[in-house]
Amino acid sequence: MMRFNQHLRLRTQFLTRSFTGQTRTKKEGCQIQVRDYSKGTTNTAHITETGINLDGRDLLHVETRNMCRCEECFGKFAHQIKNLPPIGNTLPGIKVQEIGKLSEHYVSLKWTDGHEGLISRTIRGDFGPGKIESRVRKWLDLTRRKNSEQEFWRAPNEEVKKIWDYSWVVSSGENTREFLVHYIKYGIALMNGVPAGLKMEDIIFEGLKMGPLWASCYDLVDYVRFKPDPTNLGYGSGKLPLHLDLPYYYAPPHVEFFYSIENTVEGGDSFWVDSFAAITTMTQDRPDLVEILKTVPMTYRYTPPGSGVFQLTHHPLIRTVEGDLWRTVDSRWSMDAAQFTRERDLETRKKWWEAYSYYRDLVEDQSSWFVKKLEGGEVVLTDNWRVYHARKEFKMTADGQERIVSTAYMDWNSMANRVLSPEKGDFVFLEIDQH
Amino acid sequence: MISCLKPVRLGLLSKAQLVRKLSNAPELFKVLSDPVKMTERGIEVDGKEFLHMETRNMCKCEACYGRFSHQRTDLPYRGAMDFPDIRVSDIGRTSENYISLKWSDDHEGVIARNKRGNFGPDPIISRVENWFDLTCRKNSAQKFWSTPDEDVTKRWDYSWVVKNQENTIEFLTHYMKYGIGLLVDIPRHLGMMEIVEEGLKIKPLRRTCFSAVDLVRFKPNPDNVGYGSGPLNLHSDLPYFNQAPHVQFFHLLENTVIGGDSYWIDTFPILKELSEKRPDLFEILKTIPMVWRYSPPGTGIYQLSRQCVVKMQGDEIWQTVDAPQSMDPDTFARTTSLRDREMWWEAYNYYRRLVDQEDRIFSRKLNGGEFVMTDNFRVFHARRSFFKTSEEQERIVSTSYMDWNIMVSRVLSTEKGDSAFLEVREH
Numbered sequence: 001m002m003r004f005n006q007h008l009r010l011r012t013q014f015l016t017r018s019f020t021g022q023t024r025t026k027k028e029g030c031q032i033q034v035r036d037y038s039k040g041t042t043n044t045a046h047i048t049e050t051g052i053n054l055d056g057r058d059l060l061h062v063e064t065r066n067m068c069r070c071e072e073c074f075g076k077f078a079h080q081i082k083n084l085p086p087i088g089n090t091l092p093g094i095k096v097q098e099i100g101k102l103s104e105h106y107v108s109l110k111w112t113d114g115h116e117g118l119i120s121r122t123i124r125g126d127f128g129p130g131k132i133e134s135r136v137r138k139w140l141d142l143t144r145r146k147n148s149e150q151e152f153w154r155a156p157n158e159e160v161k162k163i164w165d166y167s168w169v170v171s172s173g174e175n176t177r178e179f180l181v182h183y184i185k186y187g188i189a190l191m192n193g194v195p196a197g198l199k200m201e202d203i204i205f206e207g208l209k210m211g212p213l214w215a216s217c218y219d220l221v222d223y224v225r226f227k228p229d230p231t232n233l234g235y236g237s238g239k240l241p242l243h244l245d246l247p248y249y250y251a252p253p254h255v256e257f258f259y260s261i262e263n264t265v266e267g268g269d270s271f272w273v274d275s276f277a278a279i280t281t282m283t284q285d286r287p288d289l290v291e292i293l294k295t296v297p298m299t300y301r302y303t304p305p306g307s308g309v310f311q312l313t314h315h316p317l318i319r320t321v322e323g324d325l326w327r328t329v330d331s332r333w334s335m336d337a338a339q340f341t342r343e344r345d346l347e348t349r350k351k352w353w354e355a356y357s358y359y360r361d362l363v364e365d366q367s368s369w370f371v372k373k374l375e376g377g378e379v380v381l382t383d384n385w386r387v388y389h390a391r392k393e394f395k396m397t398a399d400g401q402e403r404i405v406s407t408a409y410m411d412w413n414s415m416a417n418r419v420l421s422p423e424k425g426d427f428v429f430l431e432i433d434q435h
Numbered sequence: 436m437i438s439c440l441k442p443v444r445l446g447l448l449s450k451a452q453l454v455r456k457l458s459n460a461p462e463l464f465k466v467l468s469d470p471v472k473m474t475e476r477g478i479e480v481d482g483k484e485f486l487h488m489e490t491r492n493m494c495k496c497e498a499c500y501g502r503f504s505h506q507r508t509d510l511p512y513r514g515a516m517d518f519p520d521i522r523v524s525d526i527g528r529t530s531e532n533y534i535s536l537k538w539s540d541d542h543e544g545v546i547a548r549n550k551r552g553n554f555g556p557d558p559i560i561s562r563v564e565n566w567f568d569l570t571c572r573k574n575s576a577q578k579f580w581s582t583p584d585e586d587v588t589k590r591w592d593y594s595w596v597v598k599n600q601e602n603t604i605e606f607l608t609h610y611m612k613y614g615i616g617l618l619v620d621i622p623r624h625l626g627m628m629e630i631v632e633e634g635l636k637i638k639p640l641r642r643t644c645f646s647a648v649d650l651v652r653f654k655p656n657p658d659n660v661g662y663g664s665g666p667l668n669l670h671s672d673l674p675y676f677n678q679a680p681h682v683q684f685f686h687l688l689e690n691t692v693i694g695g696d697s698y699w700i701d702t703f704p705i706l707k708e709l710s711e712k713r714p715d716l717f718e719i720l721k722t723i724p725m726v727w728r729y730s731p732p733g734t735g736i737y738q739l740s741r742q743c744v745v746k747m748q749g750d751e752i753w754q755t756v757d758a759p760q761s762m763d764p765d766t767f768a769r770t771t772s773l774r775d776r777e778m779w780w781e782a783y784n785y786y787r788r789l790v791d792q793e794d795r796i797f798s799r800k801l802n803g804g805e806f807v808m809t810d811n812f813r814v815f816h817a818r819r820s821f822f823k824t825s826e827e828q829e830r831i832v833s834t835s836y837m838d839w840n841i842m843v844s845r846v847l848s849t850e851k852g853d854s855a856f857l858e859v860r861e862h
Contacts, residue, residue, distance in 0.1 A: 050777070058773045062780050066764040077656045079730045080760045084668050086817065087791035090759070092784040119765070126765045128732070140766075144741055212646070215639035217841065229503045241510045249840045251678040297749060303505045305555065306854030310847035311840040314571060314748065321741060322724060333507035337492035338546070338553045346484050350476075353488055364513040390512065413676045413738040414644065424735030 045099050045107050052096050054107060054121060061095045064109060069125070069432055070117035076429060106435040118435055128428040135177075135420050142184050143416040147324040151185045152277040156370035159186060160274075166191045166379070170207040173423065180208075180419050187383035188272055188370070194377040200259050200406045203379060210418045214253050214409040216246060217302075217309045224405040226396075231304040233333055237265075237395060237403075242273055242363055242388040243331040245409075247300040248311040252329060253409030256384040260374035261404040268394030268403045271371040275328040276386050278362040279318060289355035293317040296352045299343060300329070301336040312336070314343070317356070327385040330363075363388060384409070470548075471526050471534050478523050480534060480548060487522045490536060495552070495859055496544035502856060533862040545862055555855040562604075562847050569611050570843040574751050578612045579704040583797035587613050587701075593621045593806070597634040604846050607635075611846075614701055614810035615797070621804045627686050627833045630806060637845045641680050641836040643673060644729070644736045651832040658731035660760050664692075664822060664830075669700055669790055669815040670758035672836075674727035675738040679756060680836030683811040687801040688831040695821030695830045697807070698798040699814050702755040705789045706745055710752075716782035720745040723771065723779045727756070728763035739763065741770075744783065754812035757790075790815065811836070 046053055051060040059067075066081065068074060075082045091113060100108030105125030106118045120126040124133040142149040153160050162182070169179045169191055183189035194203060200221045205211050213220045218232075230236045246252045258270075283290050297314035315329040341349065362368075374380065382389055394403055422428050472479050477486040485493075492507075494500065499509045520539075527535030532552035533545040547553040551560040568576040580587050589609070596606040596618060610616030621630060627648045632638040640647045645659075657663045673679045685697075710717040724741040746754040768776060801807070809816055821830055849855050 050773075057768070059768055060773070060776060060780060062784070063764045063768055063776065066762060067768070075657070075660060075731075077658045077731060077733075078660055079728070079732065080660045081762065082660050082663070082760065083665060084759050086666050086668050086819070087793075090780070090784050090787050092780070123769075127730070132737075140739070144739060212642035212644075215642060215647075216838075217844070219639065220642075230501070231503050233501065233504055233506050233508060236508075238508065239510075239512055241512050249838060251681065251838055254677070295749070301505065303554070303848070304503060305505065305856050306849070306852055308844060308848050308851030310559075310844045312567070312571065312843070312847075313840065321743075332510050335492065335507070336553075337489050341483070341485055341489060341493075342550075346476075346486070349489060350486060353486065366513070392512070411643075411676055411678065413740065416739070417644075417735060417737050420739075421730070421735050421737035422733075425733055427733035429732050 045102060047096055047099065052099065052109075054119075059119075061111075062090065062092055064096055064119055065091050065094045065111050065113070065115075067119040068109075068115070068117035069106070069120055069430060071432070073115075073117055074430075079430075101435065103435045105431060108435070118432060120430075125430070128430055130428060131422055132420075132428050139181060139184075139419055142181065143419055145184075145321075145324065145326065145412075147276070149185070150187070150276070152280055153186065153274045153368075154277040154281065155368055156272075160188060160370055161372075162190070163378075164189060164191045166193045166195075166203075166207070166377075170209075173209075176208055177419050180415065183381050183383070184416075184419070187274055187276070187387035189381045190372075191379045191381075192375070192377060194259070194379055196377060200257060200408050203259065204257060204408065204410070208418065210410065210415055212410070212414060214411055216249070216253065216409065217307075217311070218407070221406055221408045224407060225403065231307055232302075237268075237393060239393040240391040241332055242271075242390040243333070244275075244329060244388055245331070245384050246302075247315055247329045247331045247334050248302040248313050250313050250315075252315075252327075252384060254383070254385055254412040255410040255415045256382045256389075257406075257408045257410070258374075258380045258382065258389070259406040259408075260376055260378045260380075261406055262376045262402045263374055263404075264376075264401045265394040265403045266397050266401075267392050269371055269373040269392045270380070271369045271390050271392070272380075272382065273363050273368050273370070273388045273390075274386065275330070275363060275388055276325045278359065278368070279325055279328070281362055282359055286355075286358060289358050290318065292351050292355040293359060294320065296344065296348055298352070298356075299336040299339040300331065300334045301339070302334055312339070317359070325386075328388075329385075330388070385412075470529055473523065473526065478526065478536075480546075485546075487538075490523055490546055491521050491538050491540075491542075493546040494536075494542070494544035495533070495547055495857060497859065499542075499544055500857075502859075505857075528862070530862045532858055535862070545859055547857075552857070555857050557855075558849060559847070559855045566608055566611075566846055569608060570846060572611075572748070572751065572753065572839075574703070574707075576612070577614070577703070579707065580613060580701045581704045582794055583699075587615060587797055588617070588799075590617050590619045593618045593630075593634070597636075600636075600845075600850060603635055607842060607846050610808050610810070614703070614814040615699055616808045617799075618806040618808075619804065621686070621806055623804055627684060627835050630686065631684060631835065631837070635845070637837065637842055639837075639841065641838055643676070643680060643836060644734075644738065645834070648833055648835045651834055652830065658734055659729075664820060666820040667818040668759060669698075669817040670760065671756055671815055672758070672811050673729075674742060674756045674758045674761055675729040675740050677740045677742070679742075679754075679811060681810070681812055681839040682837040682842050683809045683816075684833075684835045684837070685801075685807040685809065685816070686833040686835075687803055687805045687807075688833055689803045689829045690801055690831075691803075691828045692821040692823050692830045693828075694819050696798055696800040696819045698796045698817050698819070699807075699809065700790060700795045700797070701814055702757075702790065703752050703813050705786065705795075706752050706755065708789065709786055713782075713785060716785050717745065719778045719782040720786060721747060723775050725779070725783075726763040726766040726770065727758065727761050728766065729761055739766070744786070755815070757815070759787075812839075 095112045098110040105122045108118045110116045127136045226237050227235045297316045300313050302311045319327040501508045522539045524539050525537035537543045554563050653664050654662045724743045727740045729738045742756045
């Protein structure tokens with residue numbers, strides 16, 4: 001079992017296949033060698049022992065049957081597999097019996113269950129023509145958070161610090177996409193020039209044309225300003241060390257919007273760090289400690305008395321998918337170190353604290369911080385699964401000074417919609433009628 | 436530990452009786468004589484050892500731990516972890532729930548001695564003691580069901596459930612144990628928001644591409660198979676979200692069609708069985724992600740995710756993600772090696788044969804005014820096809836979702852406004 005698991009890990013870590021069918025061999029550093037499998041050596045299809053070979057790509061019998069795009073199997077308006085029987089829907093014993101017509105984007109097949117249909121041959125055949133195809137080709141791996149498409153930053157560079165003009169960003173879908181693609185790559189993006197009087201909902205729903213927002217115990221949109229006896233540290237004026245939000249949700253929110261409405265106080269600068277870069281460094285130097293952070297969950301908690309909120313979770317600090325860094329969860333002041341002692345034995349805790357200390361040293365290295373005092377009318381989007389944020393303490397030195405921030409969250413997939421999808425009402429169907 | 440002992444009027448015992456009592460209970464003797472002491476690595480409290488560093492992170496004094504926020508308030512920007520070398524330098528007063536400590540950074544504070552010290556007094560502590568593991572979804576606290584029994588099919592009267600917090604908690608803890616809870620006799624004028632937010636007093640709902648509340652009824656050329664009249668086989672909802680919604684609400688408004696029965700199964704005993712009989716296949720479903728997709732033309736929705744069918748939290752079975760109608764085997768074939776796909780389809784077919792066993796199914800034709808809560812991470816739902824024999828017949832369902840932790844708040848927390856502070860000031 002151990003050898004099998006190691007084998008699986010090795011395969012997924014060192015051989016990642018991008019969406020376009022190109023196989024990338026990952027190396028230390030950034031240069032990636034690409035071998036292009038998307039164009040097969042033969043422009044044909046033929047039946048093999050395990051399935052079919054289509055333009056040099058091997059497909060299994062069972063998956064071809066699940067790939068049928070005829071209108072009996074695949075809803076034209078839903079893009080979902082339909083008419084699945086209540087049981088036995090994967091048809092494991094099925095085989096391709098006959099290969100029929102080949103067109104540019106489809107190939108007709110007949111299967112041993114008697115069904116005649118067609119499968120897509122190209123990305124366009126699977127996703128649709130025009131804008132869809134080009135967006136999917138360019139951005140599907142990025143929207144799927146493949147590390148090979150993201151840009152980790154160990155120190156803030158010009159791209160990280162780039163400030164986008166709000167009216168430019170919202171002036172067209174293309175501009176909005178460019179901005180969002182930048183955000184997805186770097187995990188952070190700043191806009192300025194937001195007209196006074198606009199609320200968060202206006203910026204997101206009408207400006208960026210994205211939605212819906214993800215509602216938390218702080219409602220859909222929260223206003224963060226100083227109040228005494230705060231039920232959350234964010235509502236104080238003290239410093240907030242680097243953290244990721246809402247670790248006390250099993251599903252911490254992903255896309256974070258941070259809108260500085262007014263910031264006339266003294267201090268109150270914001271700063272950010274890319275945890276993925278820190279973890280990559282740590283993986284090179286201390287993979288043993290990274291393993292601990294991937295496997296031992298800490299307990300997080302938010303239980304302000306009298307609020308009706310009592311949230312407790314367990315999360316490992318690092319989560320990966322297919323060898324990609326996927327999510328970091330960390331907030332020092334929401335940790336429940338006491339409950340942690342009830343969940344884990346002493347030795348495990350000792351190792352965890354050692355690993356966490358090491359990791360935190362990397363995150364708290366000032367040279368990796370992007371620091372900025374946000375002005376009124378500036379909006380920051382951060383990837384709350386990756387980029388930490390923090391605040392320096394502030395004080396009001398004169399009447400009328402305020403620090404007012406509005407925050408909101410969104411599911412990743414709702415944001416990815418905006419990058420990949422045509423506008424609502426713009427129907428782009430599969431071209432199976434042209435086959 | 437002292438608080439859970441029976442009160443003993445030691446002063447009324449003779450010396451011989453005292454010695455006999457203590458010698459029969461060495462732990463008691465140890466606790467009474469020396470509940471807190473220094474060790475090489477930290478301190479020992481009531482027989483349990485803590486590291487120096489973690490005690491410093493456990494300080495509950497009001498300089499370190501917000502009384503109103505229950506969050507650490509003392510943390511610097513950097514070097515918070517510079518105290519790996521920190522040590523407890525002095526042990527002070529010990530009370531029932533707290534211990535005073537002084538550390539080598541000169542801070543003097545208190546740590547909790549027990550759960551009550553950590554979480555607060557009743558009703559909080561009783562709820563935490565009763566339901567903490569259940570709210571954290573520990574498999575040992577859940578009740579897996581391979582066939583539906585009376586508890587699974589139990590019908591709860593809505594007006595009883597919403598009458599007070601204790602009843603609501605009883606219903607919600609049942610739901611958490613079994614992954615399903617069925618409410619009946621809901622007043623017909625109530626909609627989803629009233630039932631969930633005002634009746635059960637849990638909010639907010641989670642918004643998705645289907646809005647906060649979706650009405651599911653037949654429409655031609657549906658942009659989701661749910662809006663058709665055909666069968667929907669056993670599935671979990673919204674696998675094309677990287678974070679599928681967790682708590683699902685399903686309110687049957689009207690169901691006068693022929694057919695349209697609903698049915699459910701618990702996937703967790705299936706996964707447990709798979710992990711025991713075919714650990715190799717279980718491992719595949721845990722490590723090779725499938726691609727899930729929802730991209731109906733013209734809707735502005737284009738969602739793709741990559742998720743494994745099985746997700747674990749340590750050794751706990753955590754989540755099953757599976758909706759055959761939303762699979763994208765094409766993208767899967769483009770992004771995953773042939774060998775991995777071969778293994779995956781073998782594992783998936785084996786697992787799916789277990790899912791599709793009829794004797795596992797809890798089936799019911801829901802009537803208007805019935806409401807089902809399911810754990811979308813665990814219990815699959817399905818629908819049999821339906822048809823109308825007259826124009827007036829309808830099948831109308833209202834669906835919604837919520838984050839797990841929102842629902843948990845309702846079980847563990849006091850009512851809003853009812854503060855249960857830590858008893859640090861009483862130490």
